[in-house]
Structure formats: structure tokens, C-alpha cells
Amino acid sequence: xxxxxxxxxxxxxxxxxxxxxxxxxxxxxxxxxxxxxxxxxxxxxxxxxxxxxxxxxxxxxxxxxxxxxxxxxxxxxxxxxxxxxxxxxxxxxxxxxxxxxxxxxxxxxxxxxxxxxxxxxxxxxxxxxxxxxxxxxxxxxxxxxxxxxxxxxxxxxxxxxxxxxxxxxxxxxxxxxxxxxxxxxxxxxxxxxxxxxxxxxxxxxxxxxxxxxxxxxxxxxxxxxxxxxxxxxxxxxxxxxxxxxxxxxxxxxxxxxxxxxxxxxxxxxxxxxxxxxxxxxxxxxxxxxxxxxxxxxxxxxxxxxxxxxxxxxxxxxxxxxx
Numbered sequence: 600x601x602x603x604x605x606x607x608x609x610x611x612x613x614x615x616x617x618x619x620x621x622x623x624x625x626x627x628x629x630x631x632x633x634x635x636x637x638x639x640x641x642x643x644x645x646x647x648x649x650x651x652x653x654x655x656x657x658x659x660x661x662x663x664x665x666x667x668x669x670x671x672x673x674x675x676x677x678x679x680x681x682x683x684x685x686x687x688x689x690x691x692x693x694x695x696x697x698x699x700x701x702x703x704x705x706x707x708x709x710x711x712x713x714x715x716x717x718x719x720x721x722x723x724x725x726x727x728x729x730x731x732x733x734x735x736x737x738x739x740x741x742x743x744x745x746x747x748x749x750x751x752x753x754x755x756x757x758x759x760x761x762x763x764x765x766x767x768x769x770x771x772x773x774x775x776x777x778x779x780x781x782x783x784x785x786x787x788x789x790x791x792x793x794x795x796x797x798x799x800x801x802x803x804x805x806x807x808x809x810x811x812x813x814x815x816x817x818x819x820x821x822x823x824x825x826x827x828x829x830x831x832x833x834x835x836x837x838x839x840x841x842x843x844x845x846x847x848x849x850x851x852x853x854x855x856x857x858x859x860x861x862x863x864x865x866x867x868x869x870x871x872x873x874x875x876x877x878x879x880x881x882x883x884x885x886x887x888x889x890x891x892x893x894x895x896x897x898x899x900x901x902x903x904x905x906x907x908x909x910x911x912x913x914x915x916x917x918x919x920x921x
Contacts, residue, residue: 645920646696653891653916655688659907666901674905675724679716681907682729684784687711688738699752702745704762708738710786730778736786738768743794753802760796760814764788766822782825782863789822806840810850825864828857838881848879848893858903868904873897888919 660683662669674680688711694704712734718727743762768787773779782788798812816830836850851874858870879893892915900908 646698647921649694649696649918649920651690651692651694651916651918653690653914655686655690655912655914657686657688657909657912659684659686659909661908661910662905663900663902663908664905666899669905674719677719677905678721679718679730680726681905682715682717683713684907685713699749700747704741704743704745706741706743708740708768709735710738710768711735712784712786714780714784730774730776732772732774732780732784734772734786736769736772738786739764739788739792740767741765741794755799755801757797757799760794760798762794764792764794764816766791770822770825781865783859783865783869788818788827789825790818790820790827792816792818792827808838810834810836810838821861824862826860828859828870830857831855836877844883846881848877848881850877850879851875852877865904868902868906870903871906871908872899872901874899884917884919887921888917890917891915 662671662674662681671680671682689709690706691709692704692706694702696702712732714733715729715731717729719725720727741762741764743760745758745760747756747758749756766787766789768785768789770782770785770787770789771779772785794814794816796812796814798810800808800810802808812832812834814830814832818827818829820826832852832854834850834852836848838846838848840846854871854873854875856869856871858864858866860866875895875897877893877895879891881889881891883889893913895912895914897909902908
């Protein structure tokens with residue numbers, strides 16, 4: 600590939616999977632997962648290191664039951680009235696490509712989380728005092744290996760990803776009053792999860808590309824009476840390079856999460872299915888780097904029980920190879 604063709608592939612290949620669905624339960628955490636690794640970028644001929652740093656903003660401030668919005672005044676038979684969960688996540692990914700087919704990546708998330716809810720009196724149903732948690736902590740680190748078939752590169756390729764989400768995040772965070780946050784709110788699950796993915800991309804023209812991906816995350820164990828539900832993500836994205844510097848991306852995605860289990864879980868208020876669209880822009884910075892920004896808008900949000908959901912979420916970042 601000549602330099603201009605390589606850059607065009609890189610720009611047209613950055614397809615986001617920005618799924619701002621509740622990651623766990625009613626008051627829970629939320630994050631975006633971007634397809635911004637070497638495979639998604641289309642740089643199959645790159646051997647060496649690549650790095651990506653992105654910032655995500657996901658504010659969950661709307662109550663929903665099933666597929667319908669819920670007025671806070673309608674909430675009853677609950678221990679607490681959830682007000683909001685504001686998530687600012689910084690995710691750093693460092694990847695080493697050993698050849699054009701195999702690579703290993705380390706993904707380190709740091710979560711800044713602010714959550715507020717009002718306690719509900721069990722007898723009268725009246726609102727009681729508020730409880731708040733505000734913390735910045737390391738989340739669960741992921742170690743991912745990928746093998747990709749590049750025999751049709753640069754026009755097409757497919758890849759298989761497999762790895763583990765490790766129990767590095769704290770799941771015993773307390774607030775200023777010493778009250779431990781619900782497991783859904785914690786920066787870590789305490790479990791080791793299997794991560795398996797399958798991806799395919801194809802250049803449709805010199806300026807357009809199509810990307811499909813499926814990811815499955817399954818907890819391998821439980822920890823202190825908590826086991827997070829299985830998580831499945833499906834995404835289809837299209838991108839268009841206007842020139843070697845600027846490209847636009849549009850993606851449709853589906854995220855489905857099963858109910859959490861265990862005595863510390865809230866199975867009645869966990870599990871969801873989100874359908875979203877994510878438009879974005881990529882801007883090249885030199886020959887090996889780019890900056891990107893995306894907005895994620897939910898088309899359909901369906902949850903079990905009563906859960907907080909976001910209206911709109913955002914992600915921006917910088918990626919480079921060296």
C-alpha cells in the first residue's frame with residue numbers, strides 16, 4: 600500500500616462501538632467500547648506498537664422501566680430512588696503487533712463516577728436522606744489477543760479476538776459515611792470474564808468501508824455473592840473518507856446484557872437491551888496518528904425493572920502507531 604492509500608484505509612476503518620448501556624444494574628456504571636485497534640484502523644501492514652487514549656462521558660439521569668420512561672414520583676416498592684450516575688471514563692489501550700496476523704493488547708480503564716440516590720422509608724414510602732458516592736478508581740483491566748486473516752488485505756479481512764477481563768477493579772468502595780456502594784456501582788466486578796469477538800471489514804471503494812463485529816463477554820466465576828450477567832454486542836458500521844485527512848463514520852449497534860446473579864446482585868433491576876446509532880468524525884494528525892470524536896444516541900432502550908439510562912453519550916480520543 601502506498602502512503603496515501605494506507606492513510607485512507609486508516610481513516611475509513613475507525614468504526615466505533617459506543618454502547619452506553621448500563622453495564623450492570625439500576626444505578627450502575629456505563630462505558631463506551633470503541634473499535635479503534637489496529638484491525639479496525641485497517642493498518643494490516645503495521646508491525647510494532649500502537650496506543651490509544653480516549654475519554655468517555657456517559658450521564659445516566661433518566662429512569663426507565665421496560666421500554667418506557669418513569670417519573671420519579673411513580674417509583675414505589677424500592678429501597679431507593681435513583682437520581683443520577685455520571686461517568687467519566689479514561690481508557691488507555693497499548694497494543695503490540697508481532698506480525699501482520701497476530702497482536703496482543705492491554706486495556707486499562709479508569710472511572711470517575713458520581714452517583715446520588717434518595718433512600719425510601721420501608722414503612723411510609725416517604726423519601727429519606729440522600730446517599731452519594733464520588734470516586735476515581737482503576738476498573739477491570741482487559742488482556743486481549745487477536746489473530747487476523749490478511750490474505751485479501753487491503754480490500755478485506757476478518758479477525759478473531761479472545762482474552763480475559765481481569766478482577767483488578769475495586770468492588771468494595773465506600774462513601775464518606777462508610778457505606779459500601781452497590782455492586783453495580785463499583786469500578787470492578789470482582790470476577791474474571793472471558794471475552795470473545797469476531798470482526799470483518801471490507802473496503803467498498805477507495806473511500807468507503809464496511810465493518811461488522813460481534814463480542815461476547817461471560818463471567819467465569821462469582822465473587823462475594825455476585826456474578827455479572829452475560830453481555831453480547833453486535834455492530835455494523837459504514838465510513839466515508841472525504842480526503843486523506845477527514846472521514847465520517849455512522850454505526851448501528853445492539854447491546855444485550857443478561858441479569859446479574861447472587862445475593863449482592865439486583866436481578867430484578869439488571870439486564871437490558873439497547874439499540875443505538877453513533878455518528879462520528881476522524882481527523883488525521885500526521886502519517887501515523889488521528890483524533891476522533893463520536894456521539895451515541897439511543898434508538899431503543901429496554902431494561903428489566905427500573906434503571907437509570909443515558910440520553911446522549913460522547914467519546915473522544917487520540918490513537919497512534921509507532
